Amino acid sequence: MSKPVCAIVGIGPGNGASFARKFDNEGYAVALLSRSTDYSNELARELSDAKAYACDASDPTAVVAAFEQVENELGAVDTLIYNAGSGSWKNVEEITPEEFELGWRINTLGALVSSQQVIPAMKQAGTGNIIFIGATASLRGVPMTAGFAPAKAAQRILAQSMAKHLWPQGIHVAVMIIDGGIRAPGTARSNGADKLEPDDIALAAHYLTTQPQSAWSFEVDVRPMLEKW
Amino acid sequence: MSKPVCAIVGIGPGNGASFARKFDNEGYAVALLSRSTDYSNELARELSDAKAYACDASDPTAVVAAFEQVENELGAVDTLIYNAGSGSWKNVEEITPEEFELGWRINTLGALVSSQQVIPAMKQAGTGNIIFIGATASLRGVPMTAGFAPAKAAQRILAQSMAKHLWPQGIHVAVMIIDGGIRAPGTARSNGADKLEPDDIALAAHYLTTQPQSAWSFEVDVRPMLEKW
Amino acid sequence: MSKPVCAIVGIGPGNGASFARKFDNEGYAVALLSRSTDYSNELARELSDAKAYACDASDPTAVVAAFEQVENELGAVDTLIYNAGSGSWKNVEEITPEEFELGWRINTLGALVSSQQVIPAMKQAGTGNIIFIGATASLRGVPMTAGFAPAKAAQRILAQSMAKHLWPQGIHVAVMIIDGGIRAPGTARSNGADKLEPDDIALAAHYLTTQPQSAWSFEVDVRPMLEKW
Amino acid sequence: MSKPVCAIVGIGPGNGASFARKFDNEGYAVALLSRSTDYSNELARELSDAKAYACDASDPTAVVAAFEQVENELGAVDTLIYNAGSGSWKNVEEITPEEFELGWRINTLGALVSSQQVIPAMKQAGTGNIIFIGATASLRGVPMTAGFAPAKAAQRILAQSMAKHLWPQGIHVAVMIIDGGIRAPGTARSNGADKLEPDDIALAAHYLTTQPQSAWSFEVDVRPMLEKW
Numbered sequence: 001m002s003k004p005v006c007a008i009v010g011i012g013p014g015n016g017a018s019f020a021r022k023f024d025n026e027g028y029a030v031a032l033l034s035r036s037t038d039y040s041n042e043l044a045r046e047l048s049d050a051k052a053y054a055c056d057a058s059d060p061t062a063v064v065a066a067f068e069q070v071e072n073e074l075g076a077v078d079t080l081i082y083n084a085g086s087g088s089w090k091n092v093e094e095i096t097p098e099e100f101e102l103g104w105r106i107n108t109l110g111a112l113v114s115s116q117q118v119i120p121a122m123k124q125a126g127t128g129n130i131i132f133i134g135a136t137a138s139l140r141g142v143p144m145t146a147g148f149a150p151a152k153a154a155q156r157i158l159a160q161s162m163a164k165h166l167w168p169q170g171i172h173v174a175v176m177i178i179d180g181g182i183r184a185p186g187t188a189r190s191n192g193a194d195k196l197e198p199d200d201i202a203l204a205a206h207y208l209t210t211q212p213q214s215a216w217s218f219e220v221d222v223r224p225m226l227e228k229w
Numbered sequence: 230m231s232k233p234v235c236a237i238v239g240i241g242p243g244n245g246a247s248f249a250r251k252f253d254n255e256g257y258a259v260a261l262l263s264r265s266t267d268y269s270n271e272l273a274r275e276l277s278d279a280k281a282y283a284c285d286a287s288d289p290t291a292v293v294a295a296f297e298q299v300e301n302e303l304g305a306v307d308t309l310i311y312n313a314g315s316g317s318w319k320n321v322e323e324i325t326p327e328e329f330e331l332g333w334r335i336n337t338l339g340a341l342v343s344s345q346q347v348i349p350a351m352k353q354a355g356t357g358n359i360i361f362i363g364a365t366a367s368l369r370g371v372p373m374t375a376g377f378a379p380a381k382a383a384q385r386i387l388a389q390s391m392a393k394h395l396w397p398q399g400i401h402v403a404v405m406i407i408d409g410g411i412r413a414p415g416t417a418r419s420n421g422a423d424k425l426e427p428d429d430i431a432l433a434a435h436y437l438t439t440q441p442q443s444a445w446s447f448e449v450d451v452r453p454m455l456e457k458w
Numbered sequence: 459m460s461k462p463v464c465a466i467v468g469i470g471p472g473n474g475a476s477f478a479r480k481f482d483n484e485g486y487a488v489a490l491l492s493r494s495t496d497y498s499n500e501l502a503r504e505l506s507d508a509k510a511y512a513c514d515a516s517d518p519t520a521v522v523a524a525f526e527q528v529e530n531e532l533g534a535v536d537t538l539i540y541n542a543g544s545g546s547w548k549n550v551e552e553i554t555p556e557e558f559e560l561g562w563r564i565n566t567l568g569a570l571v572s573s574q575q576v577i578p579a580m581k582q583a584g585t586g587n588i589i590f591i592g593a594t595a596s597l598r599g600v601p602m603t604a605g606f607a608p609a610k611a612a613q614r615i616l617a618q619s620m621a622k623h624l625w626p627q628g629i630h631v632a633v634m635i636i637d638g639g640i641r642a643p644g645t646a647r648s649n650g651a652d653k654l655e656p657d658d659i660a661l662a663a664h665y666l667t668t669q670p671q672s673a674w675s676f677e678v679d680v681r682p683m684l685e686k687w
Numbered sequence: 688m689s690k691p692v693c694a695i696v697g698i699g700p701g702n703g704a705s706f707a708r709k710f711d712n713e714g715y716a717v718a719l720l721s722r723s724t725d726y727s728n729e730l731a732r733e734l735s736d737a738k739a740y741a742c743d744a745s746d747p748t749a750v751v752a753a754f755e756q757v758e759n760e761l762g763a764v765d766t767l768i769y770n771a772g773s774g775s776w777k778n779v780e781e782i783t784p785e786e787f788e789l790g791w792r793i794n795t796l797g798a799l800v801s802s803q804q805v806i807p808a809m810k811q812a813g814t815g816n817i818i819f820i821g822a823t824a825s826l827r828g829v830p831m832t833a834g835f836a837p838a839k840a841a842q843r844i845l846a847q848s849m850a851k852h853l854w855p856q857g858i859h860v861a862v863m864i865i866d867g868g869i870r871a872p873g874t875a876r877s878n879g880a881d882k883l884e885p886d887d888i889a890l891a892a893h894y895l896t897t898q899p900q901s902a903w904s905f906e907v908d909v910r911p912m913l914e915k916w
Contacts, residue, residue, distance in 0.1 A: 060326045092391045097289045097342055104333060108379060113326055141390030149390050150337060150383035157382035161370030162321045167912050183901075193900035200902035207894060213880035214870075215887035215909040222902040225854050396683050412672075422671035429673035436665055442651035443641075444658035444680040451673040454625050518784045550849045555747045555800055562791060566837060571784055599848030608795060611844035612837035619828030619836050620779045 003049065007031040007070055007077045009057050009114050010084030011040040013185035015133065018198035019081050022206050024048055028079065031070040033057070057084035057110035058102060067117035076121035079129040079209055082111045087137070087148025095147045107151035112158060115173075119166065126170040129209045132159045133201075136179040136221075136229075156219075163218050172216050174208050176201070179223035193225040232278065236260040236299055236306045238286050238343050239313030240269040242414035244362065247427035248310050251435050253277055257308065260299040262286070286313035286339035287331060296346035305350035308358040308438055311340045316366070316377025324376045336380035341387060344402075348395065355399040358438045361388045362430075365408040365450075365458075385448075392447050401445050403437050405430070408452035422454040461507065465489040465528055465535045467515050467572050468542030469498040471643035473591065476656035477539050480664050482506055486537065489528040491515070515542035515568035516560060525575035534579035537587040537667055540569045545595070545606025558605045565609035570616060573631075577624065584628040587667040590617045591659075594637040594679075594687075614677075621676050630674050632666050634659070637681035651683040690736065694718040694757055694764045696744050696801050697771030698727040700872035702820065705885035706768050709893050711735055715766065718757040720744070744771035744797030745789060754804035763808035766816040766896055769798045774824070774835025782834045794838035799845060802860075806853065813857040816896045819846045820888075823866040823908075823916075843906075850905050859903050861895050863888070866910035880912040 006023040010016050011034035020043055024030050030050040032040040040052035051073065055066035070077065086106050088099045115130055122128030138156035141149035156175050163173040183195040190197075204222050211217060223229060235252040239245050240263035249272055253259050259279040261269040269281035280302065284295035299306065315335050317328045344359055351357030367385035370378035385404050392402040412424040419426075433451050440446060452458060464481040468474050469492035478501055482488050488508040490498040498510035509531065513524035528535065544564050546557045573588055580586030596614035599607035614633050621631035641653040648655075662680050669675060681687060693710040697703050698721035707730055711717050717737040719727040727739035738760065742753035757764065773793050775786045802817055809815030825843035828836035843862050850860035870882040877884075891909050898904060910916060 091394045092341070092344060092387075093348060093394070095341075097338060100338065100341055104337070104383070108333070108383070109326060109329065112321070112324075112329055112375075115321060119322060138386070141386040141388075141393065143390060143394035146341075146387065146390045146394070150387040153386035154333070154337070154379035154383035157367070157370040158321075158375065158379040159370075161372060161375045161378050164370065164916065165320045165322070165372035165375070167914075170912065172912075190901070195901065197899065197901035200899045203899070204902055204904070211909075212884065212887040212890070213912040214877070214882065214884035215891055216912055217891070217907050217909055220904050220907055222898075222904055225857065225859075225900040225903055227854075229851065393687065396685075399683065401683075419672070424672065426670065426672035429670045432670070433673055433675070440680075441655065441658045441661070442683040443648070443653065443655035444662055445683055446662070446678050446680055449675050449678055451669075451675055454628065454630075454671040454674055456625075458622065549852045550799070550802060550845075551806060551852070553799075555796060558796065558799055562795070562841070566791070566841070567784060567787065570779070570782075570787055570833075573779060577780060596844070599844040599846075599851065601848060601852035604799075604845065604848045604852070607848050608841035608845040612791070612795070612841035615825070615828040615840035616779075616833065616837040617828075619830060619833045622828065623778045623780070623830035623833070 002075055003027060003029040004078035005029045005031060005070070005074045005076065006079040006081065007033060007067070007118065008081045008083055009033045009055065009110065010082070011043065013039060014182055015198045015201055016083050017043055018202035019083060019205060020047060020050060022199070022202035023079065024050055026206060029074045031074055033066050057114070058105035060109065060113045063110060063113045064117060067114065071121070076125065077118040078127070080114060080118050081131050081133065081205060082114055083133045084110050085133065087145065087151065089144050090146055091143045092146040100147045103147040103151040104154065108154040108158060111155050115162060119171065122171045123169050128171045130162065130171060130173045131205055131208055132175045134175045134177050136177055138177065160218065167216065172208065172211070174217055175219050176205060177219060177221040179221055179229060180227040196222065196224055231304055232256060232258040233307035234258050234260060234299070234303045234305065235308040235310065236262060236296070236347065237310045237312055238262045238284065238339065239311070240272065242268060243411055244427045244430055245312050246272055247431035248312060248434060249276060249279060251428070251431035252308065253279055255435060258303045260303055262295050286343070287334035289338065289342045292339060292342045293346060296343065300350070305354065306347040309343060309347045310360050310362065310434060311343055312362045313339050314362065316374065316380065318373050319375055320372045321375040329376045332376040332380040333383065337383040337387060340384050344391060348400065351400045352398050357400040359391065359400060359402045360434050360437055361404045363404045363406050365406055367406065389447065396445065401437065401440065403446055404448050405434060406448060406450040408450055408458060409456040423456070425451065425453055460533055461485060461487040462536035463487050463489060463528070463532045463534065464537040464539065465491060465525070465576065466539045466541055467491045467513065467568065468540070469501065471497060472640055473656045473659055474541050475501055476660035477541060477663060478505060478508060480657070480660035481537065482508055484664060487532045489532055491524050515572070516563035518567065518571045521568060521571045522575060525572065529579070534583065535576040536585070538572060538576045539589050539591065539663060540572055541591045542568050543591065545603065545609065547602050548604055549601045550604040553605045561605040561609040562612065566612040566616060569613050573620060577629065580629045581627050586629040588620065588629060588631045589663055589666055590633045592633045592635050594635055596635065618676065625674065630666065630669070632675055633677050634663060635677060635679040637679055637687060638685040654680065654682055689762055690714060690716040691765035692716045692718060692757070692761045692763065693766040693768065694720060694754070694805065695768045695770055696720045696742065696797065697769070698730065700726060701869055702885045702888055703770050704730055705889040706770060706892060707734060707737060709886070709889035710766065711737055713893060716761045718761055720753050744801070745792035747796065747800045750797060750800045751804060754801065758808070763812065764805040765814070767801060767805045768818050768820065768892060769801055770820045771797050772820065774832065774838065776831050777833055778830045779833040787834045790834040790838040791841065795841040795845060798842050802849060806858065809858045810856050815858045817849065817858060817860045818892050818895055819862045821862045821864050823864055825864065847905065854903065859895065859898070861904055862906050863892060864906060864908040866908055866916060867914040883909065883911055
């Protein structure tokens with residue numbers, strides 16, 4: 001019997017790699033989608049059953065093409081983790097319309113288009129998971145998140161609209177609200193838990209995919225023990 | 230002494246016309262910005278001091294050009310009311326990336342770019358008002374608002390980021406959450422108050438511009454007495 | 459024709475006095491309810507048509523008796539402003555169950571019981587206003603608001619339950635979220651607007667009572683221009 | 688080595704029993720606290736290491752006494768699940784101050800006092816879990832939840848104040864938002880997942896106690912796949 005497929009959009013040595021390792025460990029075939037495949041190819045070699053795909057998440061055409069390739073090569077996607085994200089740290093006076101648009105393309109539009117690629121097969125299977133990796137910025141804006149916060153807020157409400165539409169069809173849509181700094185790869189793991197550890201974020205994401213249908217979570221916040229909030 | 234200038238983006242015979250009439254009555258010179266000027270020209274003739282400007286709010290270049298013209302002809306804008314809005318009523322499976330983008334351009338990007346045109350003069354004056362006309366959809370998504378809700382959520386959080394940055398400089402940024410159906414122009418005014426009356430929405434918008442600096446509101450919801458919520 | 463009656467629960471030289479002065483100016487007969495009448499008697503003499511009533515808002519029996527007296531002497535209440543509030547500044551380890559209960563009695567139970575005294579006549583009249591003076595603490599708790607935040611959160615959601623029940627009957631229930639420090643009586647009015655001015659809070663409260671039925675607000679935040687939020 | 692102790696306040700054949708069974712299975716000694724011990728004694732016999740304690744959660748004196756007994760007999764509590772809850776289904780006109788107070792005593796005051804009994808030992812241990820079983824009513828009030836919603840809103844914000852104070856000391860405070868009807872004991876388990884299954888709620892509660900310190904959740908919603916929300 002074939003393995004379930006997990007597609008992760010947005011692969012870097014932080015969260016993306018941790019999602020990949022976790023789902024690889026859990027017996028999934030893992031598709032690694034990212035703009036550049038320099039790192040993801042390396043990561044794929046380290047995993048037992050993973051493959052890297054070039055995919056600029058901000059470009060719908062590229063997203064469509066990449067998911068088509070994933071489905072052809074690995075099969076229908078069971079779990080989509082949308083981890084692509086970026087944000088300029090600028091206020092309303094500094095941000096250009098182009099930067100504002102790019103943030104929205106990566107955080108919001110890419111999440112929609114990626115989801116649209118996997119929904120049909122999930123509906124047919126009557127099961128599936130779509131998890132958006134969000135941020136506290138989705139819940140409140142501050143001066144320097146004039147671009148990032150609106151994009152994340154849009155992503156979160158998109159997830160809510162999707163959840164209300166897709167849950168009854170067996171597709172578990174959820175959003176994780178990452179609240180806090182994330183430990184940078186290569187730095188020492190903090191004992192005091194003042195930073196989010198990517199492996200622990202991945203644990204929480206995987207947990208969501210194991211929830212029974214009678215008690216699904218839509219929105220889960222994660223933050224370090226020592227975070228000020 | 231010259232009149233203060235109120236620029237309204239999004240003019241139709243509903244809310245847009247009511248905003249225009251209210252600020253005209255209150256002694257403002259009123260700039261009416263809308264894609265087509267068929268209706269706004271007619272409205273301008275009805276008002277004491279108003280002028281229509283063609284402006285596709287979804288197109289940054291057009292927005293920049295229109296506000297330049299407004300400033301040249303009427304002077305620096307004191308009050309911006311961003312009323313442009315539109316939304317497809319579609320779920321995540323039905324909406325196209327193009328429709329999704331258009332909703333974001335009109336509801337979110339246009340709000341940013343319009344604001345950016347008026348902020349410099351407001352900063353110089355140390356005073357000004359920017360009011361976004363929002364919707365309950367900004368706070369929660371339902372299946373059929375896969376496009377509209379994310380765009381409105383982004384608009385609301387953009388306003389919050391802007392408010393935290395601009396309030397200390399004397400610019401009152403606020404968002405009105407319209408919750409309920411709006412009485413269509415030409416239909417009888419409801420006595421039972423089951424629909425929002427555009428003139429009453431305009432009253433609330435104007436009120437925001439009169440608040441003293443020690444007690445500014447950021448977010449004001451308005452809904453009819455009989456609304457289910 | 460008799461004047462409309464405004465009952466204000468919680469009278470001190472700050473917000474309470476400003477509410478009283480504003481509604482007095484607007485032509486209301488004003489009932490001043492507070493635990494001690496030392497200050498409220500003095501205030502009543504200063505106003506054109508006001509009367510002080512002793513009323514411990516935390517004690518339902520006292521609240522019932524005071525409102526009975528108000529109705530007998532001034533007539534049915536048109537506008538209730540529930541301004542009683544207090545809070546210990548303690549964390550979960552420091553606060554005693556007695557302090558926790560007292561905060562709830564003043565902020566929450568008193569708001570319920572006061573409302574229950576005025577609702578019957580408002581229903582009969584098909585009109586009326588009930589405004590709770592809330593706080594940002596109703597929306598989020600911090601370590602030192604273990605008692606205050608829960609009491610304010612309960613008050614806010616009580617207002618929401620009441621609004622959904624009473625709006626269709628013509629009674630405008632609303633909550634004001636006071637966000638920021640309030641200028642202490644006797645201190646200089648801040649030009650920089652870093653504190654809330656009680657008179658300006660009163661302006662916002664009175665505005666709520668003037669909204670037309672087609673566009674009522676439920677929740678209105680007010681904060682100074684310079685507030686960090 | 689002694690087992691960790693889980694204290695559950697509010698034991699019935701639904702959620703309470705499921706929490707008890709789950710933590711019993713996971714190797715905890717389980718303290719079952721409820722007003723009547725008729726059912727909890729029966730449940731204790733069914734479990735491998737559990738004991739029933741009479742405790743009226745609405746009465747601080749009773750709560751203090753019960754937790755003292757638990758600590759003496761089973762040892763310091765590692766995990767507290769506050770599951771006591773009740774609510775009258777009444778609007779603001781129907782609810783009596785007594786009913787309103789009782790709801791607050793059970794849902795809010797009992798949660799505070801129970802927590803205060805276990806915090807000192809948790810602080811000393813530098814670890815522990817406190818989980819409140821909340822409800823969607825904590826986030827919004829409707830006409831018939833004039834008593835229930837304020838009590839649950841207060842409970843949720845209390846949890847937030849506690850979390851911000853206790854997390855840095857190693858105590859994981861969290862609140863579960865139960866959204867939907869719960870399967871009644873003895874009825875058939877729904878395949879369509881239109882009701883929450885108590886065993887699945889217990890799974891989510893236990894999961895919270897296993898989260899690593901770098902990625903703790905504060906607020907987790909659970910609802911059935913088919914729930915309308």
